[in-house]
Amino acid sequence: MDAIATPDIAGIVADIAAEMRLSSERGQVASYIPPLAAVSPDKFGIAVILADGSAHVAGDADEAFSIQSISKVFALTLALGAVGDQLWQRVGREPSGSAFNSIVQLESEQGIPRNPFINAGAIVVCDMLLGRSAPAEAIAQMVRFVRQISSDDQASIGIDETVALAEQDTGFRNMALANYMRAFGNIRAPVERVLGVYFHFCALAMTCRELALAGRYLMNGGRVDGHSMITPSRARRINALMMSCGHYDNSGDFAFRVGLPGKSGVGGGILCVAPGVASIAVWSPGLNASGNSQLGTLALERLVQRTGWSVFEPRG
Numbered sequence: 196m197d198a199i200a201t202p203d204i205a206g207i208v209a210d211i212a213a214e215m216r217l218s219s220e221r222g223q224v225a226s227y228i229p230p231l232a233a234v235s236p237d238k239f240g241i242a243v244i245l246a247d248g249s250a251h252v253a254g255d256a257d258e259a260f261s262i263q264s265i266s267k268v269f270a271l272t273l274a275l276g277a278v279g280d281q282l283w284q285r286v287g288r289e290p291s292g293s294a295f296n297s298i299v300q301l302e303s304e305q306g307i308p309r310n311p312f313i314n315a316g317a318i319v320v321c322d323m324l325l326g327r328s329a330p331a332e333a334i335a336q337m338v339r340f341v342r343q344i345s346s347d348d349q350a351s352i353g354i355d356e357t358v359a360l361a362e363q364d365t366g367f368r369n370m371a372l373a374n375y376m377r378a379f380g381n382i383r384a385p386v387e388r389v390l391g392v393y394f395h396f397c398a399l400a401m402t403c404r405e406l407a408l409a410g411r412y413l414m415n416g417g418r419v420d421g422h423s424m425i426t427p428s429r430a431r432r433i434n435a436l437m438m439s440c441g442h443y444d445n446s447g448d449f450a451f452r453v454g455l456p457g458k459s460g461v462g463g464g465i466l467c468v469a470p471g472v473a474s475i476a477v478w479s480p481g482l483n484a485s486g487n488s489q490l491g492t493l494a495l496e497r498l499v500q501r502t503g504w505s506v507f508e509p510r511g
C-alpha cells in the first residue's frame with residue numbers, strides 16, 4: 196500500500212486545483228431547476244481521503260453542493276441492508292447505455308430498470324426503503340446514515356429543502372417513470388410518497404470533504420473507523436456497479452479515462468473510490484453532454500495519471 200500511496204498527494208491535489216481554476220472549458224451548469232442554475236461555473240473542489248485517514252483538499256472542497264444522483268449509492272447501500280439480495284429481482288445490474296432519465300427500456304423490460312443508478316432504478320430502491328415507514332422516516336434514516344459514514348458529528352449534512360421543492364415542481368419525467376413502473380407492479384407504495392423520498396435524496400447537500408469521507412466504507416471493504424457498515428462482498432459489488440453504471444451512458448468512457456468506480460450527479464459532483472487506497476470527491480458544476488461534471492472528470496483523469504490508482508493498472 197505504501198508503494199501506491201507514495202506520490203505527493205498534497206502536491207498533486209494542489210496542482211490539479213490550479214489547473215482546473217484556469218480552465219475555460221467548463222461545460223454547462225444544470226438548468227432544469229433554479230437553485231442548480233444559480234451555481235457559479237467557476238467552482239471547483241477536490242478532496243482525497245487516503246486509507247490511513249489523512250485528508251488532502253483544495254479549491255472549494257468545503258463548500259456544500261447538491262449531490263443529486265450520488266445519493267443513489269447511499270440509497271442502494273441502505274436498501275441492500277433492508278431487503279438484501281431480493282433487491283435484484285426488481286432492479287437489474289447492467290449499464291443502460293441510455294440517458295439517466297430514459298423511459299425507453301422500461302417498456303421492453305417490463306418495468307424492471309437496468310440498474311440502481313439510473314433514475315428509474317433509484318426510484319424502485321426508494322420504494323423498497325419506504326416499505327411500511329413514512330417518507331419522513333426514510334429521509335431521516337438517509338440523513339442519519341450519511342452523517343454517520345462521514346463522521347459528521349456536527350450534523351452539518353442535511354437536505355436542501357429549496358432543491359427538494361424544485362425537484363418536485365419539475366419532476367414530471369420522474370413521475371412518468373414511477374407511474375409507468377407502478378403499472379408493471381414494480382412500485383408498490385403510492386407514487387407521490389416514493390417520489391417525495393427520491394426528490395429529498397437528490398437534494399442532499401454535502402461538501403467534497405464530507406463526500407470523500409462518506410466514501411470510505413467503499414474504499415475499506417465496508418468498514419469505517421473500525422466499524423462494519425456493510426460486508427466486504429457488498430462493498431465490492433457496489434464498487435462494480437459504480438464502475439459499470441455510475442456515469443449513465445458515459446460509464447464506458449469514464450472507465451476508459453479514469454478507471455475507478457465512480458458516481459456522478461447533475462450538481463457537478465463525482466464520488467470516486469480507489470479500493471484500499473483512497474476515497475475521492477470532486478465538484479465542478481459545469482456538465483458535459485451526458486450530464487457528468489466536465490472538470491470533475493478531467494481532474495480525476497489527472498489524478499490517476501499521476502498516482503497510477505486506476506484499478507486497471509498493476510499494483511505495488
Ligand code: GLU
Nearest residue numbers: 263264295314397460461
Ligand atoms: N434530480 C435529478 C433527476 O432526478 C438527478 C439526476 C442526476 O443527478 O443525474 O432528474
